[in-house]
Amino acid sequence: MEQILTLNQQNLAAISTKIPVPSYDRSTIKTGIVHVGVGGFHRAHEAFYTDQLLQDKSQTDWGICGVALLDFDTKIYNTLKAQNGLYTLIVKELDGSFTKQIIGSIVEVLFAPESPIKVIEKMASPEVKIISLTITEGGYNYNEATGEFNFENPLIQHDLETPNAPKTIFGYLTQALQLRKENGLKGVTIQSCDNIQGNGHMTKKMLLSYVQVAAPTLVSWILENVTFPNAMVDRITPATSPLDIEKLKETSGIDDGWPVVCEPFKQWVIEDDFAAGRPAWETVGAQFVKDVVPYEKMKLSLLNAGHSVLGILGALYGYSTIDEAANDADISSFLRIYMGNEVTPTLGGLEGVNLKNYKFSLIQRFGNIYIKDQIERICSESSAKIPIFILPTVYAQLANNRTIQHAAFIIAAFAIYSVGVTENGAQLMIKDAMEAELTKKAILARNNPAVFLEIASIFGDLKSSKTFVDAYSKAYQHIVTNGIEKSVKDINSRVLNKI
Template sequence: MKNIIKLNQKNLAEISKEIPTPTYNRSQLKTGIVHVGIGGFHRAHEAFYTDQLLQDESITDWGICGVALLDFDTKIYNTLKEQDGLYTLIIKELDGTHTKRVIGAITDYLFAPENPGKVIEKMASPDVKIISLTITEGGYNYNEATQEFDFSNPLIQHDLKNPQAPKTIFGYLTQALKLRKERGLKGCTIQSCDNIQGNGHMAKRMLMSYVQTAEPELTDWIETNVSFPNAMVDRITPATSALDIETLKQTSGIDDAWPVVCEPFKQWVIEDDFIAGRPAWETVGAQFVKDVVPYEKMKLSLLNAGHSVLGILGALYGYSTIDEAASNADISSFLRIYMGNEVTPTLGDLEGVNLKNYKFSLIQRFGNTYIKDQIERICSQSSAKIPIFILPTVYKQLEQKGSINHAAFIIAAFAIYSLGQNEFGTQLIIKDAMEAELNEKAIASQNNPTAFLELESIFGTLKNDETFVKAYNEAYLNIVQNGIEKSVKDINSNVLNDI
C-alpha cells in the first residue's frame, strides 16, 4: 500500500510525483472571479478550464474565490479550507481508466452564513471582474405559474428586511453592486453556469426584479455597468462516493476528503459579452459565440431532459444509477423515441451541429458504466428541472400539433414517483424543495390523476390542455394498472422513428 499524503499546498511537491499538480504559483494569483456554489459541477467545469489556463504562468488575474452560500454547504467549505482550495479531479474514461490531476484554481473560499459582509466586500473588490453562479435551477426564484420573481419566498422577504445580512444570491449581488456604484468602481459580469435556457437573461431578469424593489436607484447603473452573458455548460459530474475517495488513496496515495469525479466529455459555449474583461478560456477548449441559444436549447432538451427521463423511469424500475437505466433496452428505446419524435422537431436548424451524432453520443455517455451517476441525484429538485428541461418541448409540440405521448408519460411517471415508493414497495429518497406539495398531489392523483397537474408553479396551465391531459391520464392509468415495465413496452410499441 502506498504512503498516504494529505492533500494541501505544502504537500503538492510530493503529490506531483504521483499525479499532475498545478505548475503555477498559486500565491501570486489575484482573485478575478468570485464563484457562488462550489459544488462538484463547478469544480469539474469552470474551475477545471481556469486551472488549464493558469498553467501559463504569465496569467495571474484569474484566481477563483469560491463562496459556499447555504448552511448545508458547511462541509464543502471546511474541506476546501483544510485543503487550501485544492482537490483532485478524477476523469472516468469510457474504458474504465482514471485520469487524475490536482486542480488549484480556487485560491480563496468564503462561507456566506458565517460572514455575509465579507462575501459582499469580496464581490465588490476592484480585482473581481466576474461573479459566476452554479446555484441550481431552483436558485433563480422563478415561479413557473406567474413567470415572475417569487417575492413570497421567505428568504427573499428576509433579504429585503436585512440587506446587510442576506441569505439569497439576490441579496448578496445587490449589496455588492451597490458598493461598486458608491465607490465609483467599474461594473462586472454576472455569469450563470446553470442549466437554464437563456441563463444570463434569467439571471438579469430575476436580479433586476429584486433590485427594483430592494434598491430601485441601482437599476440604471446595473443596466450600464453589468453584463449577463448566456452560456451552455455540459459535463456529467456524479456525486463523489466513499469508494471514489478510498480508491484515490489506494491507487495514488492521496488523502482528499472531497475529490470530484466526472466524464471525459466537456463543453462550454459562451456569449462573448464580458463588460470588465475575461479569461481566454477559448485557448483551453471553451467556445465563444454571438448566440448561444441553439446550443443550450439542444443540450437542455436532450441531455438534461434525457437525464430526467432515465432518472424517473429508472427509480420506478428499482435502479440506483443512470447507467443501469440506460442499459435497459426498453428504457433506452423510450428515450430514443422521445428525443427523435418529440424533441428534435422543436429544435429547428442547428448550424454546425450534427444532431444525430449528438444524440448517439448522449446514449453512449448515459451508459458509461464507470460514472455511476446516482438516480437519486438526478431526480433531486425535479420540480425545478421539469419546467426547464421537458415542458418547453411539450408546449412547442402542442403548438405544432406534434406527438407529446412520451413527455406526458414522463409527467405521469413523475406523479407516481412522487408517492415516495416504487411499485416494488422500495422507498424513494426524494430531495425536492416542493417535496410536501408533490406528495400531497401525488396522493390526490390516486383518485383523480389530473390533481398532480394542479401544481401551477411547475405545470402552469397545462391542466387546461385537453390533448396533454388525455395523453397524461392514459399513461397514468396504464402505469397503475399494468406496472411500469409493461407500460414502457406498450408506449414504445408501433413507434418506428427514433433518433
C-alpha cells in the same frame, strides 16, 4: 505501504510525483472571479477550464474565490479551506481507466454565513471582473407559473429587512453592486453556469426584480455597467462517494476530503458579452458565440431532459444508478424515441452541430458504467427541472400539432413516482422543495390522474390542453394497470409500429 499525503499546498510538491499538479505558482495568481456555489459541477467545469488556462504562466489575473453560500455548504467550505482550495479531479473514462489531476484555480474560499461582509467586499473588489454562479435551477427564485420573482420566499424577506447580512444570492449581489457603485468602480460580469435556458437573461431579470424593491436607485447603474452573458454548460458530474475517496487513497496515496468525479466529455458555449474583460477560455476548449440559445435548448431538452427521463423511469424500475437505466434496452429505446420524435423537431439553428452524432454520444455518456450517477440525485428537485427540461418540448409540440405521447408518459411516471413508493412496495426518497405538495397531489391522482397537473407552479396551464391531459391520463392508467415495465414496452411498440 505507500505514504498517504494529505492534499494541501504544503504537500503539493510531493504529490506531484504521484499525479499532475498545477504548473503555475498559485501565490502569484490574483482573484479575478468570485464563484458562488463550489460544488462538484463548478469544480469539474469552470474551475477546470480556468486551471487549464492558468497553466499559461502569463495568465495570472483569473484566480477564483469560491464562495459557499448556504449553511448546508459548511462541509465543502471546511474541506476546501483545509486543502487551500486544492482538490483532485478524477475523470472516469469510457474504458474504465481514471485520469487524475490536482486543480489549483480556486485560490481563496469564503463561507458566506460566517462572514457576509467579507463576501460582499470580495465581490466588490476592483480586481474582480466576473461573479459566476452555480446555484441550481431552484436558486433563481422564480415562480414557474408566472415567470416572476418570488417575493414570498422567507429568505428574500430576510434580505430585504437585513441587507447587510443576506442569505440569498440576490441580497449579496445587490450589496456588492451598490458598493462597487459607491466606490466608483467599473462594471462587472455576472455569469450563470446553471441549467436554465437563457440563464443570463434569467439572472438579469430576477436580480433587477429584487433590486427594484431593495435598492431602486441601483437599477440604472446595473443596466449601464453589468452584463449577463448566456451560457450553455455540460459535463456529467455525479456526487462523490466514500468509495471514490478511498480509491484515491489506495491508488494514488492522496487523502482528499472531497475529490470530484466526472465524465471525459465537457462543453461550454458562452455569449461574448463581458463588461470588464474575460479569461481566454477559448484557448482551452470553450466556445464563444453571438447567440447561445440554440445550443442551450439542445442541451437542456436532450441531455438534461434525458437524465430526468432515465431517472424517473429508472427509479420506478428499481434501478439505483443512471447507467443501469440507460443500459436497459426498453428504457433506452424509450429515450431514443422521445429524443427523435418529440425533441428533435423543436430544435434548430445549431451551426456546427451534428445532431445525430450528439444524440448518439448522449446514449453512450448516460451508459458509462464507471460514472454511477445516482438516480436519487438526478430525480432530486424534479419540480424545478421538469418545467425547464421537458415542458418547453411539450408546448412546442402541442403548438405544431405534433406528438407528445412519450412526454405525457414521462409526466405520468413522475406523478406515480411522487407517491414515494414503487409498484413493488420499495420506498423512494423524494428530495424536492415541493415534496409535500407533490405527494399530496400524487396520492389524489390515484382517483383522478389529472389532479396532479393542477400544480400550477410546475405545470402552468398545461391542464387546459385536452390533447395533453388525455395522453397523460391514458399513460397513467396504463402504468397503474399493467406496471411500468410492460407500459414502457407497449408505448415503444406502438410508436415503433408507426414509424
